[in-house]
Amino acid sequence: MDILPILSTLRRHKITATLLILQVALTCAIVCNAVFLIAQRMERMHMTSGVAEQELVRVRLASIGGTSEEKYPRDSEDVALLRQIPGVTEVASVNEVPFGNESNNTGIKTDPNQKKSALNATTYYGTHIAETLGVQLAAGRNLRSDEYVDLNVVTSALSKGDDKALPKSIVITQAVADRLWPGQNPLGKPIYFDKTPLYVVGVLKDLVRPAIWNDAYAKYSLIMPVRVADGQYLIRTVPEDRDRVLKAAVEKLKAADPNRVILKKDTMEDIRARFFQDDRAMTGLLVGVCVALLVVTALGIVGLGSFWVAQRRRQIGVRRALGATRADILRYFQTENFLLATMGIGLGMVLAYGINLFLMVHYELPRMPGFYLPIGALALWTVGQVAVLGPAMRASEVPPVVATRAA
Numbered sequence: 019m020d021i022l023p024i025l026s027t028l029r030r031h032k033i034t035a036t037l038l039i040l041q042v043a044l045t046c047a048i049v050c051n052a053v054f055l056i057a058q059r060m061e062r063m064h065m066t067s068g069v070a071e072q073e074l075v076r077v078r079l080a081s082i083g084g085t086s087e088e089k090y091p092r093d094s095e096d097v098a099l100l101r102q103i104p105g106v107t108e109v110a111s112v113n114e115v116p117f118g119n120e121s122n123n124t125g126i127k128t129d130p131n132q133k134k135s136a137l138n139a140t141t142y143y144g145t146h147i148a149e150t151l152g153v154q155l156a157a158g159r160n161l162r163s164d165e166y167v168d169l170n171v172v173t174s175a176l177s178k179g180d181d182k183a184l185p186k187s188i189v190i191t192q193a194v195a196d197r198l199w200p201g202q203n204p205l206g207k208p209i210y211f212d213k214t215p216l217y218v219v220g221v222l223k224d225l226v227r228p229a230i231w232n233d234a235y236a237k238y239s240l241i242m243p244v245r246v247a248d249g250q251y252l253i254r255t256v257p258e259d260r261d262r263v264l265k266a267a268v269e270k271l272k273a274a275d276p277n278r279v280i281l282k283k284d285t286m287e288d289i290r291a292r293f294f295q296d297d298r299a300m301t302g303l304l305v306g307v308c309v310a311l312l313v314v315t316a317l318g319i320v321g322l323g324s325f326w327v328a329q330r331r332r333q334i335g336v337r338r339a340l341g342a343t344r345a346d347i348l349r350y351f352q353t354e355n356f357l358l359a360t361m362g363i364g365l366g367m368v369l370a371y372g373i374n375l376f377l378m379v380h381y382e383l384p385r386m387p388g389f390y391l392p393i394g395a396l397a398l399w400t401v402g403q404v405a406v407l408g409p410a411m412r413a414s415e416v417p418p419v420v421a422t423r424a425a
Contacts, residue, residue: 024354034322039362041318042398045311046366050394051373052304054386059301062233063294067116067286068191068224070152072257073107074286075264076115077271079249080279090168093247099274100251103266105259112144113169113246114228116151116286117293121229126240127210128198137197139190139238140227143169143246148189150254151225156192158205158220165243172244181214185243189220193237216242260285312397316405319355323409327351327416334413335420344414351410352403359402363395370394 028035077100093111100109114120122143125135144150148160165187175183188209195204195218208215225239255263268283327334334347374386 021353021357024350024357028354028358031326034325035358038318038322038358039365041315042359042362042402043365043369045315046363046394046398047369047373048311049308049397050366050370050390051377051386052308053393054374054390055383056301056304056308057390058383059297059304063297063301065226065230065233065236066224067226067290068151068153068222068237069116069226069286070254071286071290073152073254073260074150075253075255075260075267076282076284076286076289077251077253077264077267077280078282079271080281081249089247090170090245093249095274096249096251096271099270100253100267103253103263103270105255105263106253107256108146108150108254110144110147110150110252111246111248112142112147112150112250112252113248114140114142115250115252115289116226116228117290118228119293121227123227123229124211126194126198128208130210130213130215132210137194137238138235139194139240140229142225142239142241143244144252145245147252148220148222148241150252152254153225154223156221156223157203158189158218160220161187161189161241161243166245167243168245169247181212184211184214184216186215186217187219187243188216189222189241190218191222191225191237191239193224194240195221197238312401315398316401319402319405320408323351323355323406324412327409327413330413331416331420334416335418338416338420339418347414347416348410351406351413355402355406355410356399359399363398366394366398367391 097109097111100106113122121140123138123140125138127136145163145166165185167183167185172183172185175181190204190209198204198209199207204218204221207218209218210216222239222241224237225241226236227239230236251267253263253267264283264285268280271278271280337347370386370391374383377383378385
């Protein structure tokens with residue numbers, strides 16, 4: 019197919035051709051970035067937690083007040099009751115849960131004289147929390163029972179400026195170890211919240227933090243040997259017993275004290291689903307935008323193709339009378355549309371890169387990998403060729419006799 023006659027024809031229809039090119043360019047730019055954002059959201063929603071999500075349920079009670087002397091014995095009684103439920107393998111009274119949106123964050127240092135924290139991490143409290151969560155050790159050991167200190171003792175001492183009441187051991191994630199001591203063995207190394215060191219006794223392969231404002235810091239988690247009595251219990255059981263165990267746990271706690279108020283009773287899957295509900299909504303919105311843009315672009319190509327076929331009926335008839343086959347006419351319109359789409363895609367890739375730079379500067383998004391550009395180009399080429407197929411087939415059916423009719 020000689021492309022020069024096609025370009026000559028397009029020069030006589032500059033406005034309509036330019037409008038279609040701009041439409042394809044804008045669609046290409048938005049679709050490339052939208053697909054990139056969808057991939058980012060999907061990757062975030064499938065973020066690993068490092069815990070046995072299929073085996074965990076959570077019960078949270080409303081605080082009923084009381085002194086520390088009353089809270090901790092009551093908490094121990096609750097844990098003992100929950101352990102009695104058939105199918106329960108482990109129970110922990112905790113201050114926070116993965117993907118729970120409530121996070122106890124703190125800055126940590128590797129030297130007490132540092133002016134600025136090396137990183138910000140979340141701190142999990144609770145006895146048997148590692149065993150209940152089902153996190154895997156990469157090195158070292160889990161915390162021992164004799165290392166735990168009551169939270170009220172720690173807070174009371176810290177309020178007086180005494181950080182010596184802090185426990186002496188701590189478990190960190192591999193992500194924290196890699197950030198603080200890249201390429202080194204972290205076991206036995208000290209970290210500081212203030213002046214008193216806590217020594218690393220264990221390293222977890224993975225443990226996600228509850229509140230994630232930046233995915234790069236999602237695995238910065240610590241477990242400290244601190245006992246809490248917040249009325250929040252994590253219960254581990256086999257997956258098929260979760261609903262039964264959750265119901266039995268509520269009944270047990272209610273039986274122990276009918277006046278208790280159950281704030282939450284859910285599975286870890288429910289907690290994850292709520293945490294990522296905004297990401298799912300954004301993904302759905304972006305998919306809708308992509309589909310809408312591709313449909314509008316396809317309709318524009320169909321409309322323009324139909325318009326040009328109506329305008330060129332006599333020209334098509336002349337070509338048919340001179341020996342052009344239906345395949346020649348079909349190929350002409352397909353090639354013409356391919357050229358317009360290619361021009362639009364070329365401009366759209368430049369726009370896509372510019373939009374990505376804007377998002378990087380103003381919204382701290384990562385750079386879009388280059389392979390998203392050919393994905394967007396392929397999608398638009400496909401949509402364009404399919405969209406023009408109908409008008410092109412109608413054009414190929416124009417009979418030669420049209421050439422003999424008066425204009």
